[in-house]
Structure formats: C-alpha cells, structure tokens
Amino acid sequence: MMRLISKDGKERLRELTMLRKDVKEGGEQKYFIYFSQPTDVKDMTFLIYKYPGKDDDRWLFIPAVRLVKRIAASDKRSSFVGSDFTYEDVSGRDLEDDSFRLLREDVLDGKPVYVLESTPKDPKSANYSRKVSYIDRAILIPLKEEYSDATGKIFKVYTTDVIQRLVPKSGKGEGYWTIMKRTMKDLTSGHRTEVSFTKAEYDVGLPDDIFTERYLRTPPQKYIQ
Amino acid sequence: MRKFLILLLFNPIFISTPSLATNIDIFDYGLTSTRLGDGNAIVLENRLRMEQQASLTGAFTLQYKLDGVQDMAGGDAFAEVREAYLTYSGKNWEIHGGRKIVTWGVADLLFINDVFPKNYESFFAGRPMEYLKKPSDGIFFSYFGKGWSADFFSTTFEKDVLPSSNRFRRLPNPFTGIPQREKIEPEKQELAFRIYGTLKNFDVSVYFSAGYFNQPSFQMDDPQNPTKLTLLFPRLNTYGLSLQGPARGGLLTIEAGYYDSTKDRSGNNSIIPNSEFRLLAGCQKELATDFTAGIQYYAQWLQDYASYKSTLPPGFPPQDEIRHIFTLRLMRLLNYQTLRLSFFGFYSPSDGDSFHIPEVSYAISDTLSITLGVNLFHGSSFTPFGALNSNDSIYFYFRKSL
Numbered sequence: 001m002m003r004l005i006s007k008d009g010k011e012r013l014r015e016l017t018m019l020r021k022d023v024k025e026g027g028e029q030k031y032f033i034y035f036s037q038p039t040d041v042k043d044m045t046f047l048i049y050k051y052p053g054k055d056d057d058r059w060l061f062i063p064a065v066r067l068v069k070r071i072a073a074s075d076k077r078s079s080f081v082g083s084d085f086t087y088e089d090v091s092g093r094d095l096e097d098d099s100f101r102l103l104r105e106d107v108l109d110g111k112p113v114y115v116l117e118s119t120p121k122d123p124k125s126a127n128y129s130r131k132v133s134y135i136d137r138a139i140l141i142p143l144k145e146e147y148s149d150a151t152g153k154i155f156k157v158y159t160t161d162v163i164q165r166l167v168p169k170s171g172k173g174e175g176y177w178t179i180m181k182r183t184m185k186d187l188t189s190g191h192r193t194e195v196s197f198t199k200a201e202y203d204v205g206l207p208d209d210i211f212t213e214r215y216l217r218t219p220p221q222k223y224i225q
Numbered sequence: 226m227r228k229f230l231i232l233l234l235f236n237p238i239f240i241s242t243p244s245l246a247t248n249i250d251i252f253d254y255g256l257t258s259t260r261l262g263d264g265n266a267i268v269l270e271n272r273l274r275m276e277q278q279a280s281l282t283g284a285f286t287l288q289y290k291l292d293g294v295q296d297m298a299g300g301d302a303f304a305e306v307r308e309a310y311l312t313y314s315g316k317n318w319e320i321h322g323g324r325k326i327v328t329w330g331v332a333d334l335l336f337i338n339d340v341f342p343k344n345y346e347s348f349f350a351g352r353p354m355e356y357l358k359k360p361s362d363g364i365f366f367s368y369f370g371k372g373w374s375a376d377f378f379s380t381t382f383e384k385d386v387l388p389s390s391n392r393f394r395r396l397p398n399p400f401t402g403i404p405q406r407e408k409i410e411p412e413k414q415e416l417a418f419r420i421y422g423t424l425k426n427f428d429v430s431v432y433f434s435a436g437y438f439n440q441p442s443f444q445m446d447d448p449q450n451p452t453k454l455t456l457l458f459p460r461l462n463t464y465g466l467s468l469q470g471p472a473r474g475g476l477l478t479i480e481a482g483y484y485d486s487t488k489d490r491s492g493n494n495s496i497i498p499n500s501e502f503r504l505l506a507g508c509q510k511e512l513a514t515d516f517t518a519g520i521q522y523y524a525q526w527l528q529d530y531a532s533y534k535s536t537l538p539p540g541f542p543p544q545d546e547i548r549h550i551f552t553l554r555l556m557r558l559l560n561y562q563t564l565r566l567s568f569f570g571f572y573s574p575s576d577g578d579s580f581h582i583p584e585v586s587y588a589i590s591d592t593l594s595i596t597l598g599v600n601l602f603h604g605s606s607f608t609p610f611g612a613l614n615s616n617d618s619i620y621f622y623f624r625k626s627l
Contacts, residue, residue, distance in 0.1 A: 004561060012563075012591050038591035039250055039626040043278070055471055057426055064355035067328040070428055070469050072476040078514045082562030127514075191561065209317075213421075214369045218314070221280065 001198060004083050007190030013037055014081050017224050021206045027052055030211040031091065034219045041081075045216045052094050061216040068213050077127040083193040084156070084184040086127065097125055105137070108144060112137040128156070139163070139177045157185050161194075168203035176202050249277045251627045258351040258600075258620040260394065267350045267392050267618055269297040274307075286312040298392070308360055321365040326358045327378060329419055329430070330480060331469045333554060334569060335523050337482040337503045338432040338465040340417060342383035342439050349388055349613055351600055351620025359383060363414065373422040382411045384458060385439040388613060395615040397606045399541065400443060405453035411437045427470030432482070434463045442496050448538060459497045460487045475510030478521070492529025495536040502526040507552075515558040523550040542607045549575045563588040571610060578604025578611040592626040 002014040015037035021030045031048040035041040043063040050056050055073035062069060076088040098118040106115050113134040120126040128147040135142050141163060147156035160179045167175035178200050185192040210220050251274065258268040273293040280286055290307035310323030330339035347356035363380030390396050415436030422429060437458040445451035465482030482503045489497035507521035527533060530546040537543055551574070556567040565586040572579040584598030600618045604611025 006561075012561075012588075039252060040588065040591075040594055040624065042250065055474065057471065064353075065328050065358050066326045070331070070476060072509045072511050072517060073471060073474065078511070079562060082558075209369070212369070213374065214319075214367070218286075218312075218319075 001196050002081070002083055003194045003196075005192050005194065012082070014041070014083065016081075017219075019206055019210060019223055021208070021211065026095070029091070030208075032211055032215065032219075034224050035081075036224075043219075045219055047211055047213075047216050048091070049211070050091055053096065059213070059216060066217070068216055076125075083195075084186050084191060085193055085195070088126075089158075089184065093126070097121060098131075103132070106134070108134045111143065113143060123150075141177050141179060155187050157187060159183050159185075162196075166200055166202060169201065170203060172203075178202075248279070249275065251275050253625045253627060254353065254622055255625075256352055256620075256622040258618045260615075261599075261617040261619060262394070262615055266298045267616070268352060268620070271295040271297075272305075281311075284314045286314070288312065306360075310365075317369045319367045319369075322363075324360045324362050325365055326355075326360045327365065327417075328358060329376070329432070331428070331430075331467045331478050332480050332505045332523070333478075333507065333519060333521060333552065334571075335505060335521065335550070335552065337480045337505060338419075338430075338434075338463065338467060340434045340436065340439070340461075340463055342385055344386040346386045346388050346392065349600060349602075349616065350392065351598060351618055351622075353596070353622060353624075359386060373420060375420045376418065378417045379414045380417070382413075382415055382437055382458065383439070384410065384441065387440065388616075393613065393616045395606075397612050400445075400451075400454050403445065403451045403454045406456070407453060408441070408456040409458070411458055425470075427468050430467045432463065432465040432467070434461075437461055438486075438498060442498065444496050457496075459489070461485065462487055465503075472508065475508050478505070478507040478509070480505045492532030493536055495538055499530075499533050500528040502528070509554075515562065517554075517556045519552075519554040521550075521552040523552070524548070525550075545575050547575065549573060573604075573608070573610070576604065576608040576611075578602075578608035580610040580613075593623065595621070595623045597621050 002016070004012040004014065014035065017034045017036065019032040023029060029050045031046070031050065033046040035044045045061045047059045048056050058071045058073060060069050060071050061067070077086050079085070080087050080090045098120055101117045103115040103117050106113055114137055116133045116135055118131040118133065120128070123129065129150045130148045132146045133142045134144040141160060142158070143160050145158040146154045148154050160182050162179070162181035164178055164180050165175040166178045167173070178197070180200070181194065181196045183192055183194045204223070206223070210223065254272040254274065256268050256270050256272065257266065259265070260267055271294070274290065276290045278286065278288045289309040292305040292307055294305055295302050306324055308324055308326055310321045310325045312319060312321045327341050328339060330337060336343070341361055342359040343357055344359045361378070361380040361383055363378060366377045368375045388396060390398070415434070417434040417436070419430055419432050438461045439458070441456035442459055444455040444457060446453040446455070462485040463482050464485065465480065467480040469476065469478045471477070484501045484503065486498050486500045488494070489499065492499040503523070503525050505521055505523045507519060509517065509519035511517045525548040527544065527546050534543055551572050553570045554568070556565065558565055568581070568583045570579065570581040581601040582598055584596060586594065586596040588594045598620050600620065602610050602613040602617055604614060606612050606614065
C-alpha cells in the first residue's frame with residue numbers, strides 16, 4: 001500500500017502486489033506488479049525484466065483495451081507510479097553505478113550505524129549528486145538515507161519506519177529482515193510517500209511462467225490477494 | 226448547454242452509494258463532444274459501467290463489462306454489453322467463450338494485423354480510447370508454451386462502425402439519391418491466428434486471419450441508373466508479422482502485413498478492394514523524465530494499380546498507389562503523474578490530410594478524473610481524414626468511481 005501525501009495533507013492511494021524473482025544473485029531479476037487500487041489503474045499489470053548494466057525490458061497491460069504494450073526502457077529516475085520513489089528506488093540501483101566511502105561509525109536513534117556515502121560515477125545516471133546512508137550495523141538495513149543535489153543541499157530523505165524478521169514458510173534459515181514500512185519525503189515540495197507491506201513472503205517458489213504475457217492479462221490468483 | 230447541465234444533475238456523481246460487493250467495479254462516464262463549426266453535440270451521453278471478474282468453481286472465471294447508456298444526443302437509453310465471457314484455464318492453455326475485446330499488433334493507432342472490428346465513430350467523436358475497440362463474439366483459445374505461445378480465435382462477423390450522418394456533418398456520400406439499400410453480412414465465422422514469443426529481447430509475432438473486410442463495398446444494381454445499393458463485405462485473408470524491442474535506449478517497432486482480397490486477386494473487380502501491402506516502422510523513446518515521444522512511418526501499397534484505375538467507376542477520384550502516413554505521439558506527465566498532456570497527430574504527405582488530437586487529462590482524486598481534448602481534421606474531402614473536415618470538435622469527459 002502506497003500513500004502519496006501532499007504538503008496540505010491530500011492523499012492518494014496505490015495498492016499493489018509485487019512479485020519478485022531473483023534469477024541470479026546480484027544479477028537478472030523479474031518483477032511482476034499488479035495494481036488493485038485506485039480504480040483508474042485497477043487490474044493494470046507491469047512486467048519488468050531487469051538486467052545489470054543494460055536497459056530493462058518492460059511491458060504493461062491496459063485492461064480497458066486488453067492490450068499488452070511494450071514500453072520504452074524509461075528513465076530510471078522517473079517516479080514510480082507518481083510517488084516520491086523512483087523506479088530505481090523500488091528495484092535497486094546497480095552496485096557498479098556508484099562509488100562508495102565509509103564516512104564513520106555513529107549512532108542513530110540509539111542504534112549503532114555505519115554512515116556510508118554513495119556518489120554516482122556518472123552524474124547523469126541519478127537524480128542525486130550524493131547520498132548518505134545510515135545503515136544498521138547489526139542487521140545491515142538502511143535506516144535513513146539523505147539525498148543531496150549538486151549544491152550539497154539535502155532535497156529528499158528516506159526513512160525506514162518498521163522492520164520485521166520474516167521466516168519463509170519452509171521454516172528454513174534465520175529469516176530475512178524486511179522493511180515493512182518506509183517513507184520517502186521530498187523536502188522541496190513537502191510531498192511524501194509512505195509504503196507499507198500488508199504482507200510479505202520469501203522463498204515462495206515463484207514459478208518462472210508468472211513473468212509472462214499470460215499473467216499480465218490474467219494475474220495469478222494464487223499469489224495476488 | 227442546458228442539456229449538458231441536466232445531464233450533470235441527474236447522473237450518479239451526485240448520489241452517494243454504499244460500497245458494493247468486493248471486486249465489482251462501478252464507475253460513471255459523462256461524455257460530451259461538441260462540433261466547433263456549429264456548436265452542436267456530436268456526443269452527449271452518460272455511461273454507467275459495471276465490471277467484474279468473478280472466480281467460479283474449478284478453473285472457471287466469468288468476466289463482464291456492461292454499460293448503461295443514456296444518450297442525450299440521440300434521445301435514447303439502452304444497455305450495451307461490452308464484454309461477457311466465461312474462461313476455463315488449463316495448465317498451459319485457456320479457452321474463453323462469449324463476447325470479448327481482442328487486441329494485438331504493435332502499431333500505435335494504425336492497424337495492420339489487428340483485423341478486429343473497430344468503432345471509428347467513437348474514435349473521431351472523442352469518446353475514451355477504449356471505445357475505439359468493438360467487441361467480438363466467439364471462442365478464443367490460447368496456448369502457452371515454453372518460449373512460444375499461440376492464439377486461435379473464431380468469431381462471428383462484426384463490421385466496423387463508421388462515422389454516420391446522424392452525428393457527423395457533410396460526410397462525402399457518392400450514393401445519395403439511391404433509394405433502396407440492402408446489406409449482406411457474412412454468416413461464416415472469421416478466424417484469426419497468432420504465434421508469438423521473445424527472441425533476443427525482441428517480441429516477435431506472426432499473424433494470419435481468414436475473414437472479411439470490416440468495411441463495406443458498394444454494388445449498384447445498375448451503375449447508369451441505380452435504384453438499389455447493396456453493401457457487401459468481401460473475403461479477406463491477412464498474413465503478417467511484427468517485431469518490437471530495444472534499440473539505442475528506445476523501443477523499435479516494425480509491423481508488416483499483406484491483405485489478400487481473395488475474390489479479386491487480379492484487381493479487375495471494381496467493387497471489391499484490391500489486395501494491398503501494409504508496412505510500419507516506428508520508434509519510441511523517453512526524451513526526459515516523464516516525457517515520451519514516438520514516431521511512426523506507415524505505408525499502404527495498393528496492388529494491381531493499373532487494373533484498379535482502369536476499372537474505377539466514373540466520378541470516383543482515384544486513391545494513390547501508395548498512401549504514406551507519419552504519426553507523432555508526445556506525452557508529458559506532471560505533478561506526481563496526476564496531470565497528463567498528450568498529443569497524437571497523423572499526417573499524410575501523399576494525400577495532404579491530417580488528424581491531430583491534443584489532450585489534457587487530470588486525476589482530481591483517486592476516484593475522479595477529467596479529460597479535455599480536441600479533434601482537428603484537415604484535408605480535401607476526398608481524403609480519409611479530410612472527409613471529416615467539417616467535424617472538428619472539442620471533447621470533455623469525466624470518470625467517477627462509485
């Protein structure tokens with residue numbers, strides 16, 4: 001559930017289900033996104049094949065005309081469904097695109113953190129000049145991220161609000177720390193987006209065929225609530 | 226103007242409804258289209274839409290889209306079933322039966338392998354884009370293989386809806402004055418087949434259809450002294466292919482097709498259209514954040530042109546052997562993607578006609594959106610777009626979820 005909230009409190013909702021399959025660790029990924037709300041995007045589905053170092057392949061299904069449309073690999077800096085998160089914020093930026101520097105170890109809200117600076121190798125590839133991340137030292141999850149522009153001014157702030165450790169249904173492994181609620185705030189416009197997961201599961205064993213045209217047209221009921 | 230206000234007052238936007246059963250969607254369209262030349266309404270209607278996708282027992286699903294239409298311009302009220310079909314889903318196949326909207330092909334507002342029926346009256350009047358597609362009745366079978374999939378459809382004949390003189394003005398009509406009309410519609414099923422897959426990031430499809438022309442041919446009982454006009458729909462087979470994939474940071478599109486007019490392969494029959502080749506090449510790219518542009522080049526090459534010209538009835542201006550069309554689409558999203566500015570233009574350098582559609586759309590809230598646009602036609606009345614040059618219009622519609 002994404003809540004898009006403007007400076008004066010006006011809200012828009014985007015309810016969606018995202019299925020992600022990591023084809024290769026740190027490499028190719030497949031995403032299937034199904035919108036259930038609001039009604040003007042209901043039943044719209046997106047399919048994305050993400051490749052490291054190469055443009056994504058993307059398809060969109062428009063229910064009104066029953067058309068599966070391929071879309072131009074868009075600017076990764078563009079907003080994801082009109083929210084304060086970009087496509088890249090949602091799917092993850094390639095590690096090779098930035099250079100990193102550990103600034104210091106610190107404490108944030110009582111938690112020990114690493115303070116890490118990321119600078120895009122190609123300034124045109126990102127909508128920020130510098131990003132400072134405060135990463136929880138124990139579980140290695142970013143708790144806060146500050147995005148600065150070319151003048152050094154912070155224009156966007158990301159915060160992790162709720163974290164939970166989720167164990168897969170199989171019971172195997174220690175589980176994955178998952179950010180269940182997060183917020184991205186645009187300091188220039190005062191607009192913010194809050195993303196809450198009502199449900200998240202790992203190692204579900206998503207079959208490869210979900211990430212095909214068939215399911216763009218008819219979302220798999222088994223995985224979509 | 227008064228009619229429009231009455232429409233606004235009586236439509237359900239002002240009635241609050243309790244939330245209904247899950248997964249039934251109800252929304253309301255208020256549609257208007259006003260001719261710029263004389264201020265008359267081309268379209269003035271309210272459509273109450275009900276849609277549902279219901280899982281039934283086993284692997285059956287039922288889907289439907291119903292419109293309850295109040296047509297203020299025509300003075301009529303009726304129900305329109307946009308879709309109503311039952312689906313059975315197998316492990317790697319599916320079969321649907323009933324009324325369904327089907328779309329394939331990769332071109333933007335130009336049709337080569339999408340041989341399915343269309344409502345051009347809705348398109349030229351400014352109804353929302355979904356009304357350009359006309360549903361088909363039949364059986365729709367799909368097979369999903371590893372890497373390659375196929376569709377096979379068998380449908381009853383449906384003709385295109387063309388602009389009619391009860392809504393559009395000064396439409397060229399070479400057959401006025403012929404008192405009797407007869408329409409012969411085909412009774413056999415139309416078949417359409419597609420096989421598709423992805424090869425090296427490119428979506429590839431191969432198409433085939435065996436059916437009928439969706440627009441009529443006209444036969445006069447006696448060309449010298451006609452008293453009866455018969456509308457018939459000759460046989461048409463189409464063969465085609467399409468490719469779509471990434472190129473230089475954008476999307477490249479290629480589609481081609483051959484329209485085989487099987488009853489007039491020599492081109493000597495003046496009534497039946499000649500065969501033709503259709504070719505399209507296009508590309509689309511995001512030029513800046515939330516700003517996309519797309520261009521297409523399309524050509525329609527009439528075969529057996531010499532036979533066509535020699536058998537053309539007197540008084541009928543000949544069409545060119547090749548009709549060239551360029552299109553441009555621009556789209557800009559603003560304000561957290563709530564405001565959409567778009568433009569689509571068709572221009573034919575060979576015929577000198579054009580059709581331009583600038584449009585603005587704004588999502589006021591999650592349940593209410595409004596759209597305003599203009600349809601501008603230019604060209605001599607002997608050209609396809611120019612024939613509508615007295616029908617430039619401004620259209621406005623809202624969509625409210627209930």
